[in-house]
Structure formats: structure tokens, C-alpha cells
Amino acid sequence: MKPASGTVAKQGDGGGEGKKFALGNVYTVKLTTGDVFNGIVLGYDSNPNIVMFDILFSKSISDLQEGTKPKPLDSKTLRMVNANFITELTSLGRVKDPLAKRPSTSLDELEQKEVNVIRDIEKIGFGVTAEAQKIFDAISKTLPTRWVNKDILVMGEVFIRSPYYPDCVDGGTRAANDRVKTVLKQERKKLQLSDT
Template sequence: MNPADETVMEVEGGGEGEIFAVGKTYAVTLTTGIEFKGIVVAYDPDPNIVIFHILSILLAARTMPEKGNSMTTRMVKTNFISKLSFMARFKDPLASKKRVVDLNGLEAKEANAIREIERIGVGVTAEAQRIFNALSKTLPVQWVNKDILVMGEVRVCSPYHADCVTGGTTASQNQVKRVLKLEREKLQLGSGTGGN
């Protein structure tokens, strides 16, 4: 084995310009016997480290791999490279990365996660959370501290009974009270009022 500071690299073809220029693609053989084909995505001459995106397919044409072909990243100290065979050069070696990120999908997942987090009451009882979850099936609800805000105007305060409904119009209050009473009965919590 060669000393760590000795370079034993044999370069075939593609000798113009910097050997590890970003975008150059090589068939690489390491001193350990490992062989791979990879695109140079970064090179740091101070510690002599090159980063390749390892291709799992052969490059028949000078085009980037299509979406769906797997790529992994490998960081290699250059003194462990015994042979480089130049294959091709790409202007933007990370161009394929732009095609695999579904930004709209990520934004939708983030929005969904935020909605799910907002559905969880902070410092409320399990009963209050069950009532919130039940009301949310039929009405738009959100937590405002420990109160449940229904339809953006009617508040249901602790202990979340029909007589704890305030705000909004009389019609809105009556609708919330009806739904609340039905949901409490479904949850077997009782109505919590003497007269209703």
C-alpha cells in the first residue's frame, strides 16, 4: 500500500483543464479494487477530496441519467484513486436533482402537517380534545388557547357543555349547541346542562 500522501493515480483521456472539474464523468478504480462510474460534483484540493455522484447505469450518450435511475454520493480521498478513465463532461452535473424534487408535493405535506399540529390542543384535557375532534368532523373549528372557536365566531369554553357556548349570532350559537349536544352523546359524555 502506498503512503497516504503519495498519489498513484493514472489518468486516461479528458486531460484538458482541471482533472476534477465539476461535471467530468469518470470510470474510477480505487486502490482497494473498488470500481465505479461517477460524475464529479465537488473537489477540494487542500485535503485532496473529490465527491462523485455514483451512476448505477452506463452512460451510452452524453446525457444526464433519467429520473428514477438511482444515484448515490461518494467522497473519495484522491490518493486512493489508482485509475481514472474519462467518459464525458456535463455542464450541470446536478441537473437531474432538479427533476426529482416535487416542490408542490412537499408544500402540500407541510401544510397538512401544520393543520394536524393545529388540531392538537395545548394544555387541554383528553375529553376536550375528543370534543374538538368530533366537532371538526361537521364544523370548521380551531383552538384559541383552551377554547374551541367554531365557524370563526362561536366559542366553546371549558368544560365544553352547551351552556358554555358564547359569541356569534343566536342562530350560530344554536347550531353549535345542537352539534355539541349530539357529539357529547355520541362520545357518552352527557349534555352537561340541566334543561337541554
């Protein structure tokens, strides 16, 4: 996408880009793509001429052609825009503290999100068949399960090895081994997979 020639961002406003894009300024912004949104300026970097907006509502070019109303958005939506792509900029005023109403995220919340993402990634078997992944997903609902290469480790002691049949269960105590075989048979039956 090429920047618009003679964009609003390049036009002089007497105070320069820094003043135009000062923290808290509120604008209706139209881009070369045809997108239109109302946003509060949260930051501006003169090199590479990027403005960060807290979006209040947005409209796409198709909405403008159809005459539909703007879509209200959660004020948590941020958008970074190269100011060279702004074709129209209409001032709507200023807010005193644009960051005051922004929700804060604690370090504990971020760490918990990271733990959840890692846990979700660890549930994905790499280089395994779709059938193996279905078996893993089904067993993990009942027993603690994780991948060890292409083997499924259940309860930290029993392995289910490819091709993931009950006779492929290996290791652990006899009771744990029998429990895993029983659960595996039940899950294969629910998934309509044969036992051999």
C-alpha cells in the same frame, strides 16, 4: 462514529478529491457503517469534505450478510456523506447531466406545502387533554374550527370552553350557538363521551 483510517477519500487519485467527486461521476459507495449504495455525485464541498449523492439503489450491512438484492430507490433520494467515512469507492462511469432528470418544484408548490403544514399545526391544541383534541378533530370535520389558547373557536364566533360540554358553548348568534351545541352533542355521543 469514527472515520475509517486510510479511507478512499484520503487516498490520492492523481486529480484530487474535487476531480474524484466531480458532478456526474457514478460510484458504488461502501461506508464504514457497512451501507452500500450506487449514486451519482451531485456536489462536493472540500471543507468539511462532504459529498452529495443522488442514490440509485441502496443496501444495508444486514442485506449484504443475508445476500439479498439491492433495494431500488426513487432517484429523488439524496444522501450527504462525509467522504472520510467512505471505505470503498468503485467507479461506474459518468452521466452527462445528472440534474436534468431531477424533478423541479415550483414556488407555488412550495408555498402550498407550507400552507398545509401550518394548517396541520394549527389543528393541534397545546396544553389540552386528549379528550379535548378528539372533540376538536371531530367538530372540525363538520364546521370550521381553530384553537384559541385552550378554547375551541367554531365558525369564527362561537367558543367551546373547557371541559368542552354543551353547556360550555359561549358566544355567537343564537342560531350559531345552537348549531355548535347540537354538533358538539352528536360528536360527544359518537366518541362515547358523557354530556356532563
